[in-house]
Amino acid sequence: MNWAVVQRILGLLLMMFSLTMLPPIVFSLYFNDHSWLPFVEGFGITLLAGIVIWLPVHRSRKDLRIRDGFLVVAAFWAVLGTFGAAPLYFADGLSLSVTDAVFESMSGLTTTGATVLTGLDTLPVSVLYYRQQLQWLGGMGIIVLAVAVLPMLGVGGMQLYRAEAPGPVKDTKLTPRITETAKALWYVYLAFTIACMVSYRLAGMGWFDALCHAFSTVAIGGFSPHDASIGYFDSALIDCVAIVFMFVAGINFSLHFFAWRYVSIKHYKQDPEFKAYAAMLVVLSLVIVVSLLNYRGLDDAGGTIISGVFQAVSIATTTGFTTENFALWPSAIPVLLIFSSFVGGCAGSTAGGIKVIRWLLIYKQGAREVARLVHPSAEIPVKLGKSAVQPRVVDAVWGFFAVYVVVFVVMLVAMMATGLDQVTAFSAVAATLNNLGPGLGDVTSGFMSLSDAAKWISIVGMLLGRLEIFTLLVLITPVFWRN
């Protein structure tokens, strides 16, 4: 373990992150909401901490190894969640405990979107903006941003990038240089954010709401500056804009990059993961819309359809926006929705969950076993599109799946041990581990009623979900620390 390098990069990243507390100050002064002070304090503390960490080792010039990469990423996300909480903790109107502030900040950064705040509509503008911004930064990955703007990370950038990027195959680069790849991803991300903001504005939101919702839509976060989430606007047009952009943000950003570079949509059409993702959303939406229509009848069929599709896309991509309280929907729909969040979006997107590609590979493996029963001596590779998948990748998918289930069960038991009923505990774990946001039972509209212990379990769950478990899990294995 190369402590000096880890420390140096961590310090640098913290200093960089401190800059993100400046825009809320601008908003505060512009809207005159008298809450700029917490952000100045947060900025000062974060910057100072960064300098204190960085200064003793700023001359260290060693290369980052793979192992160091895991530590930097895990430590950075954990530390960031903590420092990101500073302005929320200091804000007068909120009077949050440390637990609540960290929960809110971590929920933002990991694009979960679960909240412990109530009465959002009365909070200062700058605080509302800050929550949305946290989601936006966490969406594409704050490490990816760092790799893009800090060229000195060099080869080490790849180690960091791999430890943060979601999906089973992490070696694909869009461009030869990792810095350029990171930049490309952020440009695409930025372009979608702007497009989303303009669309929201045209659909009827004010500029501020449009910006805030664009941040949390493209990041697949789910925070909203309103208690009623997107339902606040009660507009079919806005719902449709949200559906489109949630769908787009759940696609692998590499595909967007190629589409933009080669000005063609053939990459989408050829990508098996995209096809599976689109098919899954269509089927899920159909099932939910049909059940809803069956229950509610055909009065206001248009509204029911939009509402059903919206909720299906929002939950399945792990965004977590709501227009209605879906926990009250009839029969199996709420549970079906929660289960769809286990699938999540595509690898390389901003979505959470297990990712479509892993499910696809697991399904194909199942299909292979069936085929083997029929043709015992056949040689049947697992194929994605036209190319065979390396056995190593398939193994990794099974490993991930197994660990996911184990982590889920452990967290579920721990949650229930804090006194939650089974439905609440189950949906709370699903909502955090999949970076979804809303759950069922007591956590339908937020996590404020939970005990501190349950909140900390949720914080760990969100972090595990965002870093896809292994990056964090590897740190608690003895092998990692053994020299």
Add this chain to the structure above:
Amino acid sequence: MKILILGAGQVGSSAAYHLSREEANEVTVVDTNADVLRELQDRLDIRTVVGHAAHPEVLERAGAGDADIVVALTDTDETNMIACQVAYTNFRTPTKIARIRAAEYMNANNLFTQDAIPIDVRISPEQLVCTHIEQLILYPGSSQVLDFADGRVRLVGAKADRGGLLVGQRIATLKDHIPNTEGRIAAIYRDGVAMLPNGDTVIQEGDEVFFIADRKDIRVFMSEMRRLEDPVRRVVIAGGGNIGVRLALALENTNQVKIIERDPRRARQISERLNKAIVLVGDAADEELLLEENIDNVDIFCALTNSEEANILSSMLAKRLGAHKVMALINRPSYVDLVESGSIDIAISPQQITIGSLLAHVRRGDVVKVHSLRRGAAEAMEAIAHGDKDSSLVVGRAIEDIELPAGTAILAIVRGDRVIIAHHDTVIETDDHVILFMTDRRKIENLESLFQVGVSFV
């Protein structure tokens, strides 16, 4: 510059390493072996593509469409040639470099033209390595001999020892020792640290000294660094592969050459190609065989087999049995340092020899030749100064007025046929070939910009 390297073998990997270290380059490597690529991508900031290097679809995926240079370094000559052909026909790649091993292709006329096989630069590592060893044998005592300006000027590295006239004295006294020859000491490596010397620097025993001089003066200079050795007469080559046979062919008319080959069939084959050299069938690490062939009288023992471990061990054995000087062909850079401090006199690294000829083509500015030294930490290069006093940062200026990056020195200038050893007041003219030495290659970009024409400056 966007560079496409085809083949992730030893030369390919080391090319990727050297090229991707420079900020301005974007390197993509293509190979059929996914494991090798994954390992390579872990270490280097490059992109990798799995596939057959000559297939148009693979090249397209690797970004041949906007690549500036294609470097074909796969195992087979034919793949390399077709890959360059595809790059030229389908993607109009401006510069195509290929490794061609077979001398039969290299010697054919009119083969490598735009309307036949469009390869701009052909590299034959075997040829380069062979020439390298030949020159080391030509100048006994040198550890490196680098040609510039078609061999008119040579940069020679040698270890200073007690017998050298200059050892223990200030460099300024060089003029008194050898008044009528011009030359310059380029750099001194003492305990692995580079120094650019001045007149007051004292050369110590054990220093590795790089000096530059006209071809005809090299021997005189060499005697300043170490006791002049007798010309090499008896050479034993271990390994009858391509390099071994080439070397034997080149040396057999002037030296007594014996070549040891393990495989009887191969031995028979090469014995038919060689005229004077003696081909011995046997193991190069066989003590009996070596003693029988009077290894203790041999001037130079070259271990050139495919296996670097075998090369190291057999040359150590030869040294112990009394060979005057031993050389070993070693690919792995980490071995090179390891053995040169031990009983092996010279480690020959094919990658380092080959990489120079690649680097010359990725440099901005008109760079004719690049030699990579000291595992790529240092570099010697030959660049042509273009433009006039207004458009160039070097032309029309005395050397002392040129703002060279730290650790860089101008050594010599070749003007037409004339070799001018650089002094502080030498003025560079347009079309001069300027020979430079860099102890720190990270400054390369500053240096490149010096030799680019039309850089705006106030």
